Amino acid sequence: MKDGRFRLWLLATAGGVLTALALPRWHWLWALPLAAVALVAVLQQVPPKKAFFFGFWAGFCHWVLAVSWVTEVMTRYGHLSGVLAFVALAAMSAILGAFWGLAFWAAARAGERWGWAVLALGLAAGEMAQGLPPFNFPWNPLVASLVPWPTLLAPVAVLGATTYGLLLRLVLFAAAFGVLAKDRRGFRWAFLGLGLLLACGLAAPGFQASGKPVRAFAVQPNVPLEVRWEGENLQTIESWVWGLSKQAVEEGAQWVVWPESAVPRLVERDQDYRASLAAFARDHGVWLTLNSVGFGERESFYNSMYVVAPEGTIARYDKVHLVPFGEYVPLLGRIAFLRPLVREVGGFTPGREAHVLPGPEGFLGGAVCYEVAFPLHVAEQVRKGAGMLVTVTNDGWYGDSAAPYQHLVLAILRAAENRRFLVRAANTGISAIVDPYGRVLQKLPLGQRGVIGESVVPGAGLTPAARFAPWLHLLPVSGFCLVILAQAWASFASRRRMSRA
Numbered sequence: 001m002k003d004g005r006f007r008l009w010l011l012a013t014a015g016g017v018l019t020a021l022a023l024p025r026w027h028w029l030w031a032l033p034l035a036a037v038a039l040v041a042v043l044q045q046v047p048p049k050k051a052f053f054f055g056f057w058a059g060f061c062h063w064v065l066a067v068s069w070v071t072e073v074m075t076r077y078g079h080l081s082g083v084l085a086f087v088a089l090a091a092m093s094a095i096l097g098a099f100w101g102l103a104f105w106a107a108a109r110a111g112e113r114w115g116w117a118v119l120a121l122g123l124a125a126g127e128m129a130q131g132l133p134p135f136n137f138p139w140n141p142l143v144a145s146l147v148p149w150p151t152l153l154a155p156v157a158v159l160g161a162t163t164y165g166l167l168l169r170l171v172l173f174a175a176a177f178g179v180l181a182k183d184r185r186g187f188r189w190a191f192l193g194l195g196l197l198l199a200c201g202l203a204a205p206g207f208q209a210s211g212k213p214v215r216a217f218a219v220q221p222n223v224p225l226e227v228r229w230e231g232e233n234l235q236t237i238e239s240w241v242w243g244l245s246k247q248a249v250e251e252g253a254q255w256v257v258w259p260e261s262a263v264p265r266l267v268e269r270d271q272d273y274r275a276s277l278a279a280f281a282r283d284h285g286v287w288l289t290l291n292s293v294g295f296g297e298r299e300s301f302y303n304s305m306y307v308v309a310p311e312g313t314i315a316r317y318d319k320v321h322l323v324p325f326g327e328y329v330p331l332l333g334r335i336a337f338l339r340p341l342v343r344e345v346g347g348f349t350p351g352r353e354a355h356v357l358p359g360p361e362g363f364l365g366g367a368v369c370y371e372v373a374f375p376l377h378v379a380e381q382v383r384k385g386a387g388m389l390v391t392v393t394n395d396g397w398y399g400d401s402a403a404p405y406q407h408l409v410l411a412i413l414r415a416a417e418n419r420r421f422l423v424r425a426a427n428t429g430i431s432a433i434v435d436p437y438g439r440v441l442q443k444l445p446l447g448q449r450g451v452i453g454e455s456v457v458p459g460a461g462l463t464p465a466a467r468f469a470p471w472l473h474l475l476p477v478s479g480f481c482l483v484i485l486a487q488a489w490a491s492f493a494s495r496r497r498m499s500r501a
Contacts, residue, residue, distance in 0.1 A: 055104025059097030099126025318351030387458030
């Protein structure tokens with residue numbers, strides 16, 4: 001009995017760990033079917049009353065490995081001890097692991113015949129729910145494991161990342177059920193799912209150009225976070241950024257993109273800086289995209305993206321999706337007497353809407369750092385007319401961990417979902433230029449200083465993933481809620497019959 005229980009714990013651990021290893025930076029795609037077999041094996045053997053705990057443990061192990069970089073950030077820059085940093089990682093993994101536990105709980109109640117399908121639905125619903133308040137962490141979707149193989153990404157333009165993840169899980173778990181239960185129905189469902197994915201891939205729309213090619217360049221100054229923004233350091237940082245920008249112009253740039261926090265000066269409070277930006281754009285006839293702190297009413301301030309036109313005019317977009325506890329403190333910012341304290345911690349105000357910015361050959365959809373993880377955000381900008389996408393970030397916090405690779409993959413997914421070229425400028429890397437099919441055309445690795453350039457073309461039209469994004473995004477969680485309601489009704493009806501008997 002103890003040996004059997006220990007084997008189940010090992011299988012749950014393997015299922016969570018193998019799923020994480022399929023994600024960036026490892027991309028061990030072969031681990032996905034093995035993970036599916038392990039998870040379905042646990043589901044088939046665990047008692048329904050204990051299913052939540054085994055699912056929770058699988059999810060906990062998954063997240064501890066997938067976001068282990070959290071400890072490095074907290075020890076290196078948050079100045080926490082190693083013990084406290086691991087406690088924070090464990091707490092975060094426990095919260096996210098609870099979604100796995102809930103999926104296993106519902107799947108175990110569905111019985112052996114359909115448990116695998118409910119498990120797939122529940123895990124996909126959890127993936128979607130973790131991007132909603134108060135979690136706001138739409139990180140590491142399952143489809144991220146497919147990014148190195150752009151051909152496999154084709155269905156994402158039809159289904160979106162969330163629904164594609166649901167179908168991928170259904171295929172994997174159906175096949176695992178067929179193997180473990182020696183039931184041909186599992187294989188039939190798996191082949192049906194594969195056929196549907198193939199049909200979606202073949203039906204995916206191609207890229208539609210709406211303007212002329214633009215030579216876009218991403219600047220990567222590679223400024224370490226340890227370098228203080230003062231005195232001679234400030235002048236050195238500026239010289240790096242301006243020097244790289246001039247290099248881009250010499251190489252034919254028509255659009256230059258700076259990363260988040262490239263130059264520690266304020267566009268709206270530093271008139272000399274603002275004038276130099278306008279002069280650079282005007283003198284060289286280029287568009288310039290950059291990041292700075294924006295200001296609003298009542299001492300509010302924003303993490304903002306600016307676009308400087310060749311005429312010298314400047315447009316602004318304010319980041320909508322802020323990083324919890326990094327750029328704002330949930331709830332406390334609404335209490336008047338606590339606002340000064342909250343500002344010290346990182347009291348940015350979220351922007352009001354995901355509007356577009358003027359850009360070369362049309363409009364741009366901008367995402368500041370973390371925002372690129374939110375598929376609905378980018379899809380909304382595309383529906384509003386964005387012909388190209390741009391994201392700026394500073395991933396120097398994460399060092400040489402998996403986080404910069406995971407962050408880049410999210411940007412690639414947004415390009416493939418919406419059939420748009422995307423330019424990504426990252427302070428310490430990984431800067432990249434991505435085509436509308438999720439192929440990386442140019443890339444600058446971590447820890448290098450330089451520029452990358454490529455011809456990008458504004459796109460037109462809406463993919464199904466962009467047009468129906470809100471509905472596709474809600475599909476897994478809506479389906480899972482219906483399953484829970486059906487199970488509750490069946491339980492109620494059963495008890496009612498028993499009481500009458």
